[in-house]
Amino acid sequence: MKKKILHKHPLVIRWFHWLNFPILALMIWSGLLIYWANDVYKISFGQTLVFHFFPENFYKTFNISFHLAEGMSWHFALMWLFFINGILYVAYTLISGEWRYLLPDKNSFKEAWQVLLHDLHIRKFHPTQIKYNGAQKIAYTLIIVMGVGSIVSGLAIYKPVQFNWAMNVCGGYGNARGIHFILTIGYVLFFLVHIVQVIRAGWNNFQAMVTGFEIFKSTKAEQHEES
Amino acid sequence: MKNPNSKLEEFVDAKSIKRKSVVAFCIFFLMLVVGFATWKWINNQPTDQGALRPLRKVLDVNEKFFSAFFDSTKLVKEYPLSAAAKKVRVNGIEGIRDNVDEDTWRLNVIKDNGDTLKITLDEIKLLPKKNIVFDFKCIEGWSQVTHWAGVPLKEFMKHYHLKNEAMKKYVGLSTPDHGYYVGIDMPSALHPQTLLCYEMNGKALPKIQGYPLRLIIPVKYGVKHLKRIGTMYFSDKKPADYWAERGYDYYTGH
Numbered sequence: 001m002k003k004k005i006l007h008k009h010p011l012v013i014r015w016f017h018w019l020n021f022p023i024l025a026l027m028i029w030s031g032l033l034i035y036w037a038n039d040v041y042k043i044s045f046g047q048t049l050v051f052h053f054f055p056e057n058f059y060k061t062f063n064i065s066f067h068l069a070e071g072m073s074w075h076f077a078l079m080w081l082f083f084i085n086g087i088l089y090v091a092y093t094l095i096s097g098e099w100r101y102l103l104p105d106k107n108s109f110k111e112a113w114q115v116l117l118h119d120l121h122i123r124k125f126h127p128t129q130i131k132y133n134g135a136q137k138i139a140y141t142l143i144i145v146m147g148v149g150s151i152v153s154g155l156a157i158y159k160p161v162q163f164n165w166a167m168n169v170c171g172g173y174g175n176a177r178g179i180h181f182i183l184t185i186g187y188v189l190f191f192l193v194h195i196v197q198v199i200r201a202g203w204n205n206f207q208a209m210v211t212g213f214e215i216f217k218s219t220k221a222e223q224h225e226e227s
Numbered sequence: 228m229k230n231p232n233s234k235l236e237e238f239v240d241a242k243s244i245k246r247k248s249v250v251a252f253c254i255f256f257l258m259l260v261v262g263f264a265t266w267k268w269i270n271n272q273p274t275d276q277g278a279l280r281p282l283r284k285v286l287d288v289n290e291k292f293f294s295a296f297f298d299s300t301k302l303v304k305e306y307p308l309s310a311a312a313k314k315v316r317v318n319g320i321e322g323i324r325d326n327v328d329e330d331t332w333r334l335n336v337i338k339d340n341g342d343t344l345k346i347t348l349d350e351i352k353l354l355p356k357k358n359i360v361f362d363f364k365c366i367e368g369w370s371q372v373t374h375w376a377g378v379p380l381k382e383f384m385k386h387y388h389l390k391n392e393a394m395k396k397y398v399g400l401s402t403p404d405h406g407y408y409v410g411i412d413m414p415s416a417l418h419p420q421t422l423l424c425y426e427m428n429g430k431a432l433p434k435i436q437g438y439p440l441r442l443i444i445p446v447k448y449g450v451k452h453l454k455r456i457g458t459m460y461f462s463d464k465k466p467a468d469y470w471a472e473r474g475y476d477y478y479t480g481h
Binding site for chain 2: 035077173177
């Protein structure tokens with residue numbers, strides 16, 4: 001018996017994706033160990049404190065306090081893996097032509113809006129797509145831009161004199177730390193939305209990130225799940 | 228309607244799909260195990276100067292890598308005097324807990340030939356003085372624009388004919404009680420903005436800021452700006468470093 005499959009994720013992209021997951025997770029963890037030593041960021045409304053990054057019980061739960069040296073040693077080791085993995089991923093998408101599926105075009109923003117309406121159950125119709133819909137294209141491209149931002153702002157904090165161009169791009173040393181922090185919060189938010197969407201999209205979509213292909217249930221099913 | 232995915236679609240034998248899926252998931256779980264094992268292995272390694280050995284090795288590689296293109300013509304940004312903080316932050320008092328006797332205090336410079344120069348503060352003040360207002364950066368993540376003055380270490384070494392000493396790879400500094408000590412690579416020590424500093428905000432250093440003489444080295448984090456210098460020596464081996472022994476990076480250079 002023959003089944004129809006959709007070749008979705010090339011092998012190397014699957015490797016880059018799954019390697020990035022623990023690397024980024026550990027970068028965020030070690031980054032928190034560093035951030036704790038000067039945890040100055042907060043959201044406040046006028047004089048009223050809305051949220052302090054981070055409350056004491058958060059530090060306690062994740063055993064973050066008093067691990068600055070440990071955080072730095074992990075952060076400055078894993079930065080290489082994060083950087084190399086990211087560079088190779090971008091290089092691969094460019095050389096293989098995979099970027100064509102990933103880079104948003106002028107239709108993507110309209111499409112992303114339609115996807116959002118669909119996902120919020122406001123609209124039945126889901127736009128047809130090749131591999132990724134408009135919302136995904138925007139999200140997966142934005143995350144690369146964020147990665148570049150983390151590297152540039154990270155360099156600005158790590159070597160503010162030798163990489164003074166990076167510090168100037170960030171608008172100073174203090175701003176570089178702020179940007180580095182906000183981008184990290186961005187990764188966490190991305191991760192949460194990503195997980196929800198992967199669960200919603202179902203098993204066939206998820207297993208494609210491991211096997212590389214989606215399997216059609218029957219040959220007449222032309223429409224496949226979103227991812 | 229034409230299917231936009233047609234190029235990516237293929238009819239494949241169901242058995243082969245199953246086999247490919249099983250192989251892919253086996254590799255996936257194997258990598259999961261390898262990942263966890265690597266994490267466990269690194270965390271079970273002995274520590275080297277307070278850092279897990281594999282991570283200490285990476286820190287040392289980072290040091291070699293980044294010091295290889297250290298450019299001493301790149302200067303730390305300087306600010307106008309008005310930008311300098313009046314209340315200067317104090318972060319550590321290791322090595323300066325006891326009192327200092329200003330009459331007997333000397334800067335002991337241990338020369339290559341074993342001689343020790345004993346230099347008074349007044350002698351140091353005779354050397355060309357440089358003011359600097361810069362963003363003092365702490366390894367903890369805060370920074371503060373502060374105003375310091377003293378003699379550039381490079382000029383000091385020239386004046387005292389420490390030519391052979393300048394050929395060494397490192398400068399070691401320690402407080403008179405040896406309670407705090409740092410090691411600094413020579414290129415950073417000879418950076419034009421590195422000062423033997425005796426003034427803060429235009430006045431003699433407060434005791435808590437390292438009176439009578441401290442190091443100001445803007446191309447390094449605050450941990451290297453040793454307060455109350457007692458001894459200066461030169462070595463090709465890494466001098467002992469208080470925080471590097473406690474798990475921190477040795478280089479901590481900018």
